[in-house]
Amino acid sequence: MKEVKILIVDDHPMIVEGYKNAIENMDGGDYIFKIDIADSCDTGLHKIKKASVSIGYDIILLDIKLPPSKDGKIVSGEDLALRAKRLLPEAKIAILTMFNNNYRIYNILKNIDPEGLLIKSDVDSEEIITAVKTILERPPYYSHTVNRHLRTQISNDFLLDDFDRGILFHISKGVKTKDLPNYVPLSLAAIEKRKKNLKIIFDVSSAGDQALIERSRENGFI
CATH class of the missing domain: 1.10.10 (Arc Repressor Mutant, subunit A)
Incomplete structure (x- = not known):
């Protein structure tokens, strides 16, 4: 069986526990899941850097709104995702966020091009399970609010770098x-x-x- 390493970066312990329980209890087929947790940009970056010189992560689940790094260089999960893509180019990035407006969805997709984008209000245990399976085997995975925005052809044509x-x-x-x-x-x-x-x-x-x-x-x- 293949071991799948997942890093969850979110500063809400109850949400993290929900994701962790759902993934660990899912029918993984040929997969065994090993989960790490971080609760800020600093701890997330530390684990990503450490993984970059060892066996890495297969999936990184990132909240957008995170406590910024102490040096102010990484101010959100979006910045952390871009660091992760450079340090762990083989890792699949999945963004989870409460922000469901066109501005945010458009910028996340353009800036990060993640293998997964889920709006937190869409997410339950079944959604997380489906997302993880899809991201592993046939990415990308978008939750239904993201798909609705994509179907209506997001009209904003600006990008914040x-x-x-x-x-x-x-x-x-x-x-x-x-x-x-x-x-x-x-x-x-x-x-x-x-x-x-x-x-x-x-x-x-x-x-x-x-x-x-x-x-x-x-x-x-x-």
């Missing part, structure tokens, strides 16, 4: 615009241009930074 998300994160932590080049590797002029575009995207072009932060948080970007 890691610079944009870094700007939003550090602004939300109280960093002033003039100091952002100390945190984001761009010139002040480039950062100001990106901030202007972000305000247009979130329809707060005539408002201040607080409105941008609030709208970004509502849509799951910080």
Whole structure:
């Protein structure tokens, strides 16, 4: 039987336990599942780095909203997924998130191109089992809310990259615009241009930074 190593990264213990129990009790056929758990960007990255020099992971299940790394370089599960794809290119990435709007679904699919994308409100034990089996054998797997958005052809044509998300994160932590080049590797002029575009995207072009932060948080970007 083949051992399948799975890393679950989520900071909600009850949710993690639910995923873990469902996977461990599923009829795995020819698979035996070994599950690791992390509860933040830092602990997740530590386990991913450790796995990159050993036998790796087959599947990484990542929540989008995670406690950021202490150095502020990894601010979400989205950033952690991109690190995982570089460090463990053979691992299959599955994103689980509570955010079910077009903004978030579109950006996750474009930025990460995961083998799985599940909206948490869609997920029960049967959904997790189906997702794991599909991701292992014939990815991708999308939960029904994601499929509904895809069927209606997501209309948003913008993409927030890691610079944009870094700007939003550090602004939300109280960093002033003039100091952002100390945190984001761009010139002040480039950062100001990106901030202007972000305000247009979130329809707060005539408002201040607080409105941008609030709208970004509502849509799951910080």
